[in-house]
Amino acid sequence: MFENLSERLEKSFKLLKGESKITELNIAETLKDIRRALLDADVNYKTAKTFTETVKQKAMGQNVLNAVKPGEMMVKLVHDELAVLMGGTSTDINLKGSPSIILIAGLQGSGKTTFTGKLANLLKTKRSKNPLLVAGDVYRPAAINQLQVLGEQIGTTVYTEEGCKDPVKLAKDGIAVAKKGAHDVVIIDTAGRLAIDEQMMEEISAVKKAVNPDEILFVVDSMTGQDAVNTAKEFNDRLDFDGVVLTKLDGDTRGGAALSIRSVVDKPIKFVGTGEKMEALDVFHPNRMADRILGMGDIVSLVERAQEQYDEEEARKLQKKIAKNQFNFDDFLKQIQQIKKMGNLKDLAAMIPGMGKMLKNIDFDDDAFKGIEAIIRSMTPAEREQPSIIDGSRKKRIAAGSGTTIQEVNRLIKQFDDTRKVMKMMTTGNKMGKMMGKMPIGKRR
Template identity: 80%
Template sequence: MFENLSERLERSFKILKGQGTITEINVAETLKDIRRALLDADVNFKTAKTFTETVKDEALGQNVLTAVKPQQMMVKIVHDELTKLMGGSSTDINLDGKPAVILIAGLQGSGKTTFTGKLANLLKSKRSKNPLLVAGDVYRPAAINQLQVLGEQIGVPVYTEEGSKDPVKIAKDAIKQAKQNGNDLVIVDTAGRLAVDEEMMKEITAIKNAVKPHEILFVVDSMTGQDAVNTAKEFNNRLDFDGVVLTKLDGDTRGGAALSIRSVVNKPIKFVGTGEKMDALDVFHPNRMADRILGMGDIVSLVERAQEQFDAEEAQKLQKKIAKNQFSFNDFLSQIQQIKKMGSLKDLAGMIPGMGKAIKDMDFDDDAFKEVEAIIYSMTPDERENPAILNGSRRKRIASGSGSSIQEVNRLIKQFEDTRKVMKMMSKGKNLSKMMANLPMGGR
């Protein structure tokens, strides 16, 4: 997401490269290019016009210090204005009720049901909530079953009423059951339509009036661009929702919805979906998104994801094993599992400053570890702990058992040994550049 916009903005800033000062002429040229970039990213026309006018006012009002180049100053101004455009800061959801009731709304196909499961999983794991999911979509045949499958995956109960076609009654009955069973959170999934219609609006309004939710979240598919913004506006006129959820941000989307929606409906973006897995849901941070748009990465989010998988005691044990050169294939396998839990590889790489442009055209396969895992799982427990015993006949058996070639097995073992050398030398504080030069691939 935002790859094309990031590239276009970078080109726009280059107009100021080598300029001694910010002037009305060079700013006008830069902003003309920025506005084109925003419009190409499907940003609302009025939003793009207002944004560039605000940036112009800020830029011409700046006294550029001699230590700061005009290009750098413009990047900072655009970053700050992008952050403001998307809301300024993250906005929490209201969980004050007993139980707290969250109503999920949106068009069919926007990812409402999947988000409902993700939100329950997030609030259960990070906020210690005891949620109950409510299957309120009584029209789409697979919706109830889909929510039940998701509920089973994350260990959260799902309330359904077989044969009932009254979503208002279902929602009210679910809240009664939540109170009886001690659930402190009720998340109501509702029906969507392929387009906004009066019947749909009446139904969702009736549910709102009946259950008086503490939070109404509007789920929108970010792939739909300005259509998403227009739909959000119509829903907000009827529901006065509390926040927006952008799904499919990991897809090939131009990003216009994320940049426009706040200014059009004046409601914060609260969550973003970044994949299909149940943990692929992030709180929306405008400043971090601005960082990513401008190619600065998002180290804070990367560190947060790593910390979620981080076990201090296990890390200490691992450090000792590395220092003693006892790092095994079991440890290697454990590290792979932790990386996989952090999210898609392309998303993780994009959080590293400067990597966004480098990986733009690269194809990241999230199943890339499968072959490695297959080879390791084909080893005996003794072989995993003691790689030194992996002779020719053992390697042949592992290749056969994992569906790999002997060359692939040999390559993995060689890479593992090289990694082990690097880790051991790093643990002893040796010079990394000299160490890398000594490895087979170093110095090329």
Template identity: 75%
Template sequence: MFESLSERLERSFKILKGQGKITEINVAETLKDVRKALLDADVNYKTAKTFTETVKEKALGQDVLNSLKPNQLMVKIVHDELAELMGGTSVDINLKGNPAVILMSGLQGSGKTTFSGKLANMLKTKKAKRPLLVAGDVYRPAAIEQLKVLGEQLNIPVYSEEGNKNPIKIAENAIKYAKQNQNDVVIVDTAGRLAVDEEMMNEIEAIKKAVNPHEILFVVDAMTGQDAVNTAKEFNDRLDFDGVVLTKLDGDTRGGAALSIRSVVNKPIKFVGTGEKMDALDVFHPSRMADRILGMGDIVSLVERAQEQYDEEEARRLQSKIAKNQFDFNDFISQIQQIKKMGNIKELASMIPGMGKALKDVEIDDDAFKGIEAIIYSMTPYERSNPSALNGSRKQRIATGSGTTVAEVNRLLKQFEQTSKMMRATMNKGKMKMGKRR
């Protein structure tokens, strides 16, 4: 997402490179290019125009600091304004009810059912909630079954009523069921509907009136671009929803919806779907998204994902083994498993500043670790614990068993050795700093 926009903005800022100061002429030239880049990214015309006017006003009103060059100052101003355009700060979901009722709304095919499962999973694993999923889409034959499969996969209960075609009654009965079964969050999945379908819009308004939800989320497919913004406005006029969810941001999208939607409907983007897996859901942080758009990476999100998989006891054990130079392939495979749990490898790498551009045309398969795992699992327990014992005949046997070559086994051994050295060096550096402080 945003690859094309990032490149265009980078080219725009080069207009100011080498300039001694910011002037009305060079700012106008830069921002003309920025506006074109935003429009090409499918940003609403009015939003793009207002955005560039605001940036121009702020840029001309500032002196270039000695530590900054004009293009660096422009990047900072654009970054701050992009973050402000997308809402400024992240906005939490309202979970104050007992149970808290969350109503899903959106077009057909926008990803409401999948998002309902992802949200339930996030609330269960990260907020220790006991969610109940409600199958309120009585029109799409596979919708109820899809929600049941997700519920079973996530070990989250799903409420449905076979033969009942009244989504209002289903939602009301589900809330009663939740109170009886100590479920503290009720997530009501509803049928997709078109804003022009008066009957269906009346129905979701009736569901809202009947269950009085604490949170109404509008789920929209980011790949629909500018249409997503227009649809959001129409739904908001009828439902006055509390927040927006952008799905499929991992797809080939120009990102215009993320930049326009807040300014058009004045409602925050609360979540973004970043993949098909049930944990591929992120809270939307405008400042971090601005970092990504401008190619600055997103180290904070990367650290947060790492912390979610961080096991303090395991880390202490590993630290002790590294200090004694006992790091082995059992530890190596354990580290790989933790990285895999963090999500898509290319997405993780792109969170490192500068890596997004470097990886633009590089295909990184999610199965990138498969060959490494095959080699390690082809080792005997003794070999995994004693990497130095791997002689020529053992390497040949491992290569045959893993379907690889001896050259690939040797490459892995070299990578393993480099990783071990780097870990020891990092630890020693940390100890030296501690010694100096003492």
């Protein structure tokens, strides 16, 4: 995500290297290069032009401190302006209705149905809501089946009407069922449609009028770039939607939609899809996205993802086990499951400042843990509980059961032992720190 843009912007800032102050002359080439980088990322031409003109005006009005280099000042200006361009601050969805009604719209294939499931999962797990999903795509049986599968996966009720071809009736009936069933949120999935299809546009307008939704979200496939922005404008003219959802932002996208859509339709980006899993949905934070575009990482989001998987009671139990050197392969397996729930590995690593650039040409396999899990699951309960009993014959059986080699089993056991030693040392770190604090300064190393 944004890899090419990040690299191009970094090169643009280097044009100011060696300059002692910002002048109209020395930033001209930098701004020209920044504009080219934005256009290559499929950003709307007018948006790119306005962006660089704004940065220029702010740069020329800056009194640069001696301690701040012009290149560093330009990075800050571009960062701040990128955040403004994408909306400035995050915008929440409106859930004030009883029940709250959310209407999902967009082109066919944009990821509406998957997003509907993800949104329900987010509202259920993070906001303690009881959502009802309405399968409103009356033209595509596969969409109804997909929503039913997703609903079962996340433990959420899906309302359907077999044979019903009237999306307005379906939506109204779904809301009535929600009120009887104590559902506090209704999310209505709709059929994909082209903005030029007048009949379909009239249909979704009729659904909007009939149910009077608290929130209308327009789902955009980030991979379609500038076309997505143009489509969003046409949909907004008809529906006056409340926010945008960008899907597939974890793919090979140039980022033009994320950077242009707010300025073109004047509606906030509210969510971004970052993977196929139901947990792979993030609230959109313009400032954090600007950080990531400029290679500064996104530690806040990384910590938030980790906290979502964090169980205080489990953590306390685990700490006691580590202190007693009782950390075993079952515990190890649980930690792997938590990491996997946080998202794809490359995306997580890119949130660490500086790592995105280092990992640019490295392919991360999302199944990187598969071999490790296979080995652990091939162990008996006793072997997982007491790794020390795993001898040569047991290793041979484990390797055969997991489809790996004895060398791979040996390597995992060694890595596990090393991990356990480090974790044991960390639990006694506070004691060690206190001891070092009492040492004379001259003797510290």
